[in-house]
Amino acid sequence: QVQLVESGGGLVQAGGSLRLSCAPSRSIFSFNFMGWYRQAPGNQRERVATLTRGGATNYADSVKGRFTISRDNGKDMLYLQMDSLKPEDTAVYYCNALGFTGINYWGQGTQVTVSS
16 A cells, blocks of 8 residues: 655745655655645645656646745655745645556645745
8 A cells, every 4th residue: 555645734924935745655756647736625626736757847827936846766755845835825735646557646635824
């Protein structure tokens, strides 16, 4: 069973920064895609940023220029650097990994709260 463990959420003022981390229970190169999603109360879960095995990145329009997805190959870690945070970024953030067999894996989520 693959596990994804997120960390790094918290409370921050608008304009501040946070870095989320995701630690998978196996090599990040065993996944076709990895990414970050978020879900605010009353909203559907939405894609924030994705990173392919080959290193291509993709961002939601709402976070372009403010968020950066990256990985540390040696540590098998996925990150989401979030700068210039806004109150509308408040949500539970989930790490996601898509295996080559098509199985989707999710972390338990980490809360990010941005105060105005």
